[in-house]
Amino acid sequence: MMAAKGENLLEVAVEGGVNIEHACGGVCACSTCHVYIESGMDQLSEAVEAEEDRVEEAPGLQRNSRLSCQCVVKGDGPIVVRVPAWNRNAVKEVPH
């Protein structure tokens, strides 16, 4: 998937047909857009306190947990994002 700088990972995923849950619409008021950043964390904006507080509510919290709507693409390098299994269950094929 290609991402432009300034896009957040939720937008990138949804544009690419990966429908990550995002109950609050990307305003850091839920934790359903939780993903794991497997590599390339340094290519993303750092988590602000609001995101850190919120992501703690997400099930399956890990050190590389982020809220995808709060991860703004900054760098050029590859970023590997893993969508947690419970969220993947909610992934829907976009109708063509």
Ligand code: FES
């Ligand atoms: Fe709700 Fe990201 S969509 S916090």
